Amino acid sequence: MSNNASALQSDISNSLSTRPQKADEHYFVGKVLKTAQGDIKITEEMAKKIYRYLVKNDYTDEQDRITDAYIDARKAGTLAAMPGDLQPYSDPILDVIDSIYTDKQLPAIDDDRKGKINPLNSNFDKKEFQELWQRINHKAIYQVDFDSAELIAKAVKELDQHLRVEKLHFNIVRGEQVDNATYEQMKTGQGFAVSETEREEYQHSVHSTVKYDLLGKVSELTKLKRSTVAAILQKIQKVVFDQFRNNPEDFISQTARLINTQKATMVVEHLTYDLLEDKFDSSIFTAGQTKQDFVHAGQPLKKHIYDYLITDSDVERKLVFGDPKSNDPGGLESAKEVTVYAKLPRGFSIPTPVGNYNPDWAIAFEEGAVKHVYFVAETKGSMESLQLKAMEQAKVDCAKRFFEKLSEQISSKKVSYSVVDSFKSLMNIVR
Incomplete structure (x- = not known):
């Protein structure tokens, strides 16, 4: 909540808190009920019945303060019926009860950015961003031609060395x-x-109650033929394969993960992309949006295609807003060279043999200020490729192949792609 909203709610709370706060018998005695037949004062007997009504239905707590149960039932119109002789005065009695102060009745004064959809702004329609979008907006298919025998040999070695299933x-x-x-x-x-x-x-055989399609499941998770999976599992050591009976689900999961790791190291050098005529619809920038909390999002952005941005990591925040502790504190928002940029939606993805890949950023720089006007960036906390997991590195390498294919079909102002860990490393590439 913003400071202004907090101050306003505090003022309202202070002004209302001077009202009575306890719904005890003493409070109701002598209060005036406004009825169609005229004013009626609440007697001690009526006050006792009102008090009992509140206690019986848990509408007050041990300190005789109004509870959430009363507030919620009042709003929903589901309050318990009052005793027979009080029913003719139900509405005016409820008005008297409502006059008792409780902070639960304070109006919700929210920051305008809280719980809001994050719509596209005018930056999305900028010529520079639309030109960048048209360059990268291509769906594609890939082909991989590698030696199955080599994959089988590497996978067998990997499983024998590292497949350890938890019982x-x-x-x-x-x-x-x-x-x-x-x-x-x-x-x-x-x-x-x-x-x-x-x-x-657990000593009992898991096979007695559940049947597992071992080949089918591993084939599904690795996108390999059943015959290839069978060849791998037939060659691993018996003591390794026997772990299946201890925990089939963990065996399947770890086997697929280890095979995919070996597969990831092989696919890139044999990978080719073919671009399709089909393109992504621009609706991916707004599709599936849910209300987000922008209380901590700061001020509206100037160069992003959305007004607000919730970043995934500290690296991303520093890329956008800069790092005051750095010798080069600039960021996408403050850099004069940046015209417009976008955190790419998850709907924009590049197919790879190890799963779809979603690049992080699309950036359009001011023409003439840098050597790469259009840029797609992936942000990682480390620039050392060896520190990336094999699957992550494979996706990054596949993305490089994809953008290389794009560049072959663009005569000028090609789109560059690279992994960066800071705004400084980004500018070192484009300058």
Whole structure:
């Protein structure tokens, strides 16, 4: 909530808090009910019945303050019926109850940026961004031609060395309740002291109740033929394969992961892309948007295609807003060379043999200020390729192939693609 909104709600709270805060019998005695037949004063007997009505239905707490149950039922029109002799005066009695102060009735004064859709702004229609979008807006298909025998050999070696399946087991925890445990201790799980733990492995055969399509599932997860998966599993050591019976699901998951790692290291050098006539619809920039909380998003952006941006990491925040602690504190928002930029939506993806890849940023620079006017960037915390996981590195390498293919079909102002870890590293590439 912004400072102005907080101050306004505080002012309202201060002005209302001078009202009575307890719904006890004493409060109701003598209050005047406005009815069609005229004014009626609440007697001590009526006050006692009103008080009992509130207590019976949990509309007041132990301090006789109005509860959420009353507030919610009042708003929903589901309040419990009053006793028979009070029913003719139900509405004026509720008006008297409503006059009791509770901060639960304060109006919700939210920051205008909270819980809002983040619409595209005029930067999206800028000539520079539309030209960049037309250059990268191509769907594609890929082809990979590599030696299956080589993949099988590498996968077998990888599985023999690193496939370790966790056995199904139970963790047994024994403990005793602490002396004189308080309510808060019980509520927070601190009311018991652990005295002993024991791990007991599950000994029964999992095959007795569940059937697994081992070849089919691994084939699905690796996008390999069943025959290729079968060739890999037939060649691994028996002691490695026997782990399947201990935990089939973990065996399948880890086997697919390790095969995909080997596959990722092989595909790039044998990968080619063919561009399709089909393109992405610009609706991907707004499709599937849900209300987002922009309370901490700062001021509206000047060069982004949306007014606000919720970044995924500290690296991304520094790329956009700069790093005051850096020797080169600039960012996309403040850089004179940047005309317009966009955090690309998840709907824009490049197909790769190891899963779809979604680049991070599309940036249009001022023409003449840099050597690469149109740029697509991937932000990573480290520039060392060896520190990227094999799957991540494979996707990045595939993306390079994709943008190389794009550049072959663009006569001028080609789109450059690279991985950056800061605004400084980005500018070192484009200058």
